[in-house]
Amino acid sequence: MVSEMESGHIEEMDIEVLPSMWPDDVGTDAGKQFNVEKPKGDQDMLEEVTIIDDATIVDFKRLLELTNYTETGSSQLAYLVKHWEYKQANAVRLLREELDILSKQREEVELKKLEILEEHRFEEERYGGDKRPISILDEVYDLWQDVPRRKNDVIVQNKRVEIDAEYDTVVYWKQRAMHLEKLLEASTQREQILIEKLQESIKDLERQSSPVEELSQILKRADNFLHFVLQNAPVVIGHQTIGINYMGMDVTDQVRKRERMAKLREEIAVQKAKETELNKTIHITEETMRAKQMLATMSHEIRSPLSGVVSMAEILSTTKVDQEQRQLLDCMLSSGDLVLQLINDILDLSKVESGVMKLEATKFRPRQVVKHVLQTAAASLQKILTLEGHVADDVPVEVIGDVLRIRQILTNLISNAIKFTHEGKVGVNLYVVPDPSSVKGEGCHQKLTADESTCSANGRKEEKCLSTSRTIGDWKGTHGQRHIEGPCQNHPSCDEPRTPHKSKVSVDGDNEEQPHSPETKVWIRCDVYDTGIGIPETALPTLFKKYMQVSADHARKYGGTGLGLAICKQLVELMGGHLTVSSQEHCGSTFTFVLPYKVSTASDHSDDPDELSDMADHNAATDEATERFFQFQPRTLGSLFSSNGSSRTNMGYTRSHKLNGFSDNSYSFPSNSVRSKETASVEEACSVVDDAETLCQPESSSSHSPDPANRDTVCRGKQCQDDTSSQFQNPIIDSTHHKETSREVAVVAKTREPQGTCQRQEKSDASSQCISSSSTEVPKSTLKPKILLVEDNKTIVMVTQSMMKLLGHSIDVVNNGVEAVCAVQHHNYDLILMDVCMPVMDGLQATRLIRSFEETGNWDAAVKAGIDQALLSLDSLQNGLGSTPSAMRRPIIAMTANALAESADECLANGMDSFVSKPVTLQKLKECLAKYLPS
C-alpha cells in the first residue's frame, strides 16, 4: 500500500514539479532560437549569392564560384552540425541535471510524506485512546448490567480435572469416570441454576416489561416539581427490533419559562390592547372636550343675540298689536325661550362636566325654596293641575347649601312633572331622612303620592319644560278635563291629615325617625311626584342620559332637549346626593333626590312643632319659616267652575299652624265657594304676595292688576295685608277680579289661544310690568325706579350715568361689591347694574350675597363674607325690608367686559338675571331698562 502510494506520488511529482522547475517557455524558446538562427543565416547568404549572381553572370566564373561556394557551404554545414551536436549535448546535460534535481526533490517529498503519515497515525491513535465515544446510556442506565453480572457469578466454576492416577489404568478410568460424574453433576447443577436464573430473568423481564411505565411512575411522584417528557423509540437493525431507547428529559425549566413567556406575551397583548383602547379613549375624550368647548362657546355666542331677539319680541308684545300679530309674537317668544333654555342647559351641562361648576354654601330656607318654585310653576301653568308642597316639620328652617342649584333641580323636576302630567297634580315632599343609604324605607310619602295619583298619565323625560305647550289641543284638553279637577283637588286636603293645625300626631312617618339629630349635617329627601303619563320601564335606564328622551314619539309630542334630567342628576351628584326615579306607566312618576345639607345652628331649634304653635302668631317670619303645606290650584278655574258653585282661589294654599282650629280641608275643597276672608289670613296673604308677586302677576295683571305701589308695600311690610290680600289674592271675593278673570277665560276658551298665558312664563317680572304698562290701569309710573350702578371705573360710571340721564333716570353709584350690598340693604332698588370685576368685592359675590338675602331674609352670608356689621347696620335692616325674606327678587344685570362664555355663564350662575356687555351703549341700556324696569 505504501509503495503504491509512493509510485503514485512519484507520478504526481513528475507532473507537478516539472513545470515549476522548468519554465514553460524554456523549451520552446530554445527551439525557436535554434530554428530561427539557422534559416536566417541561410537566407542572408542566399540573398548575397543572388545579388552577386545577378551582377556577374559569366559561365566560367560562375562554376568556379559555385565550387567555392560549395566548399564554404560544406564547411559551414560541418560547422553547423558541430554546433547542433554541441547544443544537443548541452540540452541533454541540462535535462539530466534537471532530472537529478527532480529526483532529489521527489525523495525529499517522499520523506516528508512519510513523516506526515507517521505523525498522522500517531495522532489518530492518541485520539482513539483518549476519546473513545461512550454512549451516555452505558453509564447512566445499568438496567441490563445486572444480568451479565449474574451470569458471571454463575459461570465461576473450576473446569480443570485433576487426575492423579496413571493414564489408561483402571484406577485412572475410575477416577476419570467419577470425575466426569462430578462434572456432570456440576453441570446439571449449573444447568439447574441457569434455568432458575433464566426463569428469574424472564420473570424479571416480565415484571419490568415496560420501563416506560416504571419511569413514568417515578416521575409521576415528582410530578409537582417536574415536567417530564418521555420518549421511546425502537432501535431497529435489519428488520429486527433489538431494543428500545428511552429518553427522559427534564423540561421543568423550559416549561416554566415557556409558561412565563406565554403569560408575558398575554400580558403584553392585553397591555397593548389596553393602550390602544386608552389612546382611542383619550382621542375621543379630547375630541369630545373640544366639541363640548366648542358647543359651550357657540351656545354662548348664540345666546347673546338670541336674548336680544327675545327681549325685543317681548317689548314688541307689549305694544299694540292685533290678534294675528300677537299670535306670531307669542310663537316667537316661546320658541326663543325654548332655545334659550336649551342653550342654558348645554352651558350648564358642559360646566358640570368640565368640573368648573362650583357650589356655593349659603343659608336658605327649604320651605321658601319649595314655595317659590311651586309659585313660579303655578304662575306659568297652562294646565289644570294642582301643585302642592309638603314640608315635614322636622326639616330645619334654615339649612346651608347651594340654593341656586337646588332651586334649579327642583324647578327642573317640577316643570318636567308638569309637562308630562295632563291631569291631577304635581307635588313636592320634603322631609328629613336618617341616612342616605336607608332612603328606600321612606314609604310614607311615597304611598301618599301613589294614592293620590288616581290616574294619570305621563311620561316624562328629561326636559326642562317651559310649559309653553301652547297648542290648541292642550286647551281643549283642559276644558275637557274640568270635571276631573274636583276629585283631584280633594286630595291634598283629604289625604293631608297632617296638614290641619298642629296635629303632630300626623301620619308623618319621618317624625319619629329623626327629630332632627344634633349633628350638623342633615339629609333631606325631596320627592317630586306627579300623576302624569309615567315612564315605561324600558326607558328608565336611559332616563338620565343626555339627549335621551323616552321615545322619539315623546320628543315630538313634548319637545325638549333631553338635557334636563341629566343636568339634575349631575348637579345632585355634584352636591353629594343622589337622584332616583320610580314610576308606573300611566300612573305617574316620582323623582327623588336626597341631598346632605349643613344645618345652620342659629335657627335649627325652630323646627320644634310645639314651639311653633306657641309663637305662630307672633311673627310672620316665623310662620313662613315653618309652613309645611303649600297648594296651588289651577288658576282660571275659578270662573270656569263658578257655575257649579265651585270657585276657588287663584292660588290656594294652606298653612297648618296658623289657622287655629280651622280645618284646612274645608278651604282647599273646590266646593268651598264661600271662602271667608278670614281664612285668608294675614300671613297667607303675605306669603302669596311677597314673592308670588312677580309670579302670579302675569295672570292677574292681564285682567286686573292691583296697584303695584300697594303691592310693593305689601312685600315690604306684611303686617297690614288684609285688604290687599283679599283684593287680589282671591278673585272670588273681589267681584271685579272675578269678572275680569272670567272674561279672560271666556276669551281664552273661545279663541282657544294661548293668549296671556304663554306670554310671560319666565320673565314674569318684566312681562308683568310690560303688561301692566300697556293696560289701561296705570301702575306706579309715578314713582321713579331706583337704579343702582355698581362700577369702579370712573369713566364707565360717567358714561353710564349720562346715558341713564338721557334715558330719563338718575342712578345711584357705588364703587364695589361691599358698597353695593350696603346700598341694597338701605334702599329698595328696582334694578341693579353690576360690574363683575371690581376691587374689594366683585360683582358675582355681591350678587350672591344679595340673592342669599332675598332667599333667607338675613344678611348672615354677607357677614360671613366679611362685610362689616356696622356697615350693614343689621338693626335697621331687621325693621325694614329685612323682615321680608322673600322680598321680591331684584333684577341684577351684570356689566361684563369679557363677553366670553365663562363670564356670562358665571353671571347667570351667580344669580344675575342678565348681562350687558361693555362698552355699554344707549341701545343696550334702553333694552335692559325696558326689560327689567317697571316703566
Added chain:
Amino acid sequence: MDGVVQLQKQLVDYTASLFHEGFLDEQFNQLQQLQDESNPDFVVEVVSLFFEDSERLLNELGKTLEQKTVDFKKVDAHVHQLKGSSSSIGAQRVQKLCIAFRNCCEELNTEGCLKCLQQVKHEYSLVKNKLETLFKLEQQTIAAGGSIPTL
C-alpha cells in the same frame, strides 16, 4: 364764513380719519350722542377723565412692572381698568392692546407685559394727541361761530 366752513370740513375729515384709522370706534359716537345743550362739554369731560385715569394707570403699571417680583394680579387689575375706560370712550386701539396685555399677564410674561405697556403708552399718547387736536378743532370751530357738525 368761509373759514368756518373750512374748519367744519376739516373737523369732519379729521374725525372721519380717526375712525378710519381705527383710533376710535362706535362708542365715541355714543359719547357724542350724550352731549347736548344741558351738557355741552360732556365728551371733553369724559375724555379728560379718561386721560387722567389712564395716565394714573399707566404710571402704576410702569411701577408695578418694574418691581423685582411682578404682582401680575395688580397688573391685570390695572389693565382691566384701562381696558374698561378705553372701551367706554371708544379708544379702540388702546382697548385692543389691553386685551393682548392681559393675555401676557395671564402667561406671567414680564417681558411681554413690558412690551405691551410700551405699546399701550404709545397708542395712548397717539390717541391723546389725536383727541386733543380734535377738541382744538372743535373749539376753533365754535369760536369761529360755527356749530360742530354731527357725523
